[in-house]
Amino acid sequence: MRRWLGAVLTAGLAGCGGGAAVADGPVTVTLWTRAATETVSKAYAAAYNATHEDTVEVTAYPNEEYPAKLASAAGARALPDLFAADVVFAPQYAAQGLWLDITEKFTALPVAGEVAPAHVRNGTWEGRNYAVPHTIDMSVLLYNKNLYRQAGLDPEKPPTSLTEFAAHARTIDKLGGDVNGTYFGGNCGGCNVFTLWPSVWAAGGDIMNDDGTASTIDDPAMAGVFALYRQLYEEGVAAPASKDEAGPTWLGALQSGTIGIAPAPSVWLGIIEEKTDFELGVAPISGLDGGESTFVGGDAIGIGATSAKADAAWDFLSWTLGDEAQVEVVAKGKGVPVRTDLAANRYAAADPRVVTINSLLANGRTPYAKNFNATYNDPQSPWIATFRGALFGDASTALTDGAAALTASLAK
Structure with missing residues (x-):
C-alpha cells in the first residue's frame, strides 16, 4: 500500500497540496466518516460552509x-479528500500512507501545543504528523445520585480509588430488588479496553510497550483490576448480564436507573439524562489505590493521500481546531473540545460535571499500536480470550498466556 502511495506523494501531493490542481473558483471537499461521528462531522461542515x-x-x-470501505477506496486510489476514523486505527492508516503528511502545517498552528496530545501521538508515524483530532470521547465513572442517597452515600463524594468504587457498589447493591451495584461489558473487547485500562494507567502500569509491538497485560496493576471486577461479579454486586454484555445493551443497562456506579463513555452523560428522571454524577476512573486516568477515544481525521484538493482540505482541518469551531460547534453541542485550553469554555461552565470530563483530556491516554483492531477490537481477537479468562475463567494463567498471544498479534 505504501509503495504506490509513496509514488503518488512523490508526484506532487506531499506537503499539503504542493502539486494539487488549482481551482478557478470555490471547490467541494469530500469528507467520509463512520456513522458514530456523522452528527459532529455534519455540524462542523455546516458551520464551515456557512462562512467559507x-x-x-x-x-x-x-x-x-x-x-x-476505506480499504477498497485506497486500493482503487480513490480516497476522499478527507476521512475520519476511530483514533485507534490512526497508526495503521498513517503507516500505510493513507493520509498526507501534514507535519509542517500542523506544527505551525498557534494552538498546536494545546491539541489533545493523546490523539496527536496516534496520528503520528515515524515522527511525522498525518492526522488531527476530529471528535473526543473519554471514559469516566457515571454514578446514580438517587441510588447513592437511598444507600446512605454522599452523592457529592464519588470514589477516589477503585477500592472505594467497589465499596460504594457493594453498599448500593444492598438496596436489593432489581438494583445492582455496578455493570461492565464482560464480553466486549472495546468496552474493556475503554473502561478497564485507565485503572492500570492511573496506577502507573501499562498494557503495551511504547511502540505498541508487545503486550504487558500481565502487569500486576492489570491483574489487580481484573481481580476486583471478578470478585464483584462473583458476589453478585455486578449485574448478572455483565458477563455476556457485548456492547449493544450496555447503554440501556445504565439508563434503567438500577445500576449504582459504572465506568462508561463520557458522552452518555447527556444521552442518559435526556431519557431518565434520575441525576448522574461524574468522576474520573482511578487505580486500586488512587490516581486517575481516562481513555481518550473518538475519531482522528486526515487528508486522503490521493486528494487533489489538499489545500482546501487543510483549510477545513485547521479551522476545526480553532476557537470558533471548538466552542461554538463542539462545546455548544455538549461535546468535548479537542483543545486542552478550552476545557472550561462558556458552555461547559454551566455544568461542573462537563468541566470535570473536559479537564481529563490533558492527561488522558490513547493506546498506540499499528495492529490494534485485530488484536483488541475484533470479535475473534486474542484480547477476548484473555479478559474472559481473567474475569470468568482460569485467572492463574489468563494474563500470562494472553500476553504471549497479544504480542504475537501486535507484531503482525
Whole structure:
C-alpha cells in the first residue's frame, strides 16, 4: 500500500497540496466518516460552509462497514479528500500512507501545543504528523445520585480509588430488588479496553510497550483490576448480564436507573439524562489505590493521500481546531473540545460535571499500536480470550498466556 502511495506523494501531493490542481473558483471537499461521528462531522461542515467559499460534503457509512470501505477506496486510489476514523486505527492508516503528511502545517498552528496530545501521538508515524483530532470521547465513572442517597452515600463524594468504587457498589447493591451495584461489558473487547485500562494507567502500569509491538497485560496493576471486577461479579454486586454484555445493551443497562456506579463513555452523560428522571454524577476512573486516568477515544481525521484538493482540505482541518469551531460547534453541542485550553469554555461552565470530563483530556491516554483492531477490537481477537479468562475463567494463567498471544498479534 505504501509503495504506490509513496509514488503518488512523490508526484506532487506531499506537503499539503504542493502539486494539487488549482481551482478557478470555490471547490467541494469530500469528507467520509463512520456513522458514530456523522452528527459532529455534519455540524462542523455546516458551520464551515456557512462562512467559507469552499464547501465540505460529508458522507457517512455504517461503523462495521467503514474500514472495508476505506480499504477498497485506497486500493482503487480513490480516497476522499478527507476521512475520519476511530483514533485507534490512526497508526495503521498513517503507516500505510493513507493520509498526507501534514507535519509542517500542523506544527505551525498557534494552538498546536494545546491539541489533545493523546490523539496527536496516534496520528503520528515515524515522527511525522498525518492526522488531527476530529471528535473526543473519554471514559469516566457515571454514578446514580438517587441510588447513592437511598444507600446512605454522599452523592457529592464519588470514589477516589477503585477500592472505594467497589465499596460504594457493594453498599448500593444492598438496596436489593432489581438494583445492582455496578455493570461492565464482560464480553466486549472495546468496552474493556475503554473502561478497564485507565485503572492500570492511573496506577502507573501499562498494557503495551511504547511502540505498541508487545503486550504487558500481565502487569500486576492489570491483574489487580481484573481481580476486583471478578470478585464483584462473583458476589453478585455486578449485574448478572455483565458477563455476556457485548456492547449493544450496555447503554440501556445504565439508563434503567438500577445500576449504582459504572465506568462508561463520557458522552452518555447527556444521552442518559435526556431519557431518565434520575441525576448522574461524574468522576474520573482511578487505580486500586488512587490516581486517575481516562481513555481518550473518538475519531482522528486526515487528508486522503490521493486528494487533489489538499489545500482546501487543510483549510477545513485547521479551522476545526480553532476557537470558533471548538466552542461554538463542539462545546455548544455538549461535546468535548479537542483543545486542552478550552476545557472550561462558556458552555461547559454551566455544568461542573462537563468541566470535570473536559479537564481529563490533558492527561488522558490513547493506546498506540499499528495492529490494534485485530488484536483488541475484533470479535475473534486474542484480547477476548484473555479478559474472559481473567474475569470468568482460569485467572492463574489468563494474563500470562494472553500476553504471549497479544504480542504475537501486535507484531503482525
